[in-house]
Amino acid sequence: xxxxxxxxxxxxxxxxxxxxxxxxxxxxxxxxxxxxxxxxxxxxxxxxxxxxxxxxxxxxxxxxxxxxxxxxxxxx
Numbered sequence: 001x002x003x004x005x006x007x008x009x010x011x012x013x014x015x016x017x018x019x020x021x022x023x024x025x026x027x028x029x030x031x032x033x034x035x036x037x038x039x040x041x042x043x044x045x046x047x048x049x050x051x052x053x054x055x056x057x058x059x060x061x062x063x064x065x066x067x068x069x070x071x072x073x074x075x076x
Contacts, residue, residue: 003045003074004052006060007038013041016066021063027055038070049073 003048010018015033022028030043042060046052052073061069 007070009068010067
């Protein structure tokens with residue numbers, strides 16, 4: 001099992017719309033809103049890192065109002 005944390009910056013006031021889209025993704029297991037440089041932290045789980053990379057590139061980065069992401073992968 002691979003676990004990754006994705007830090008997301010979104011447009012001001014668009015956080016809830018971004019969260020609604022993130023909740024639809026199979027690999028997303030938790031979403032926490034934050035204050036500071038990033039607006040939310042998303043915990044993802046998958047059988048392999050490739051699936052996480054694909055989901056970030058093809059889904060998360062294409063969500064309207066997502067400005068930037070940073071991914072942290074937990075090593076086992």
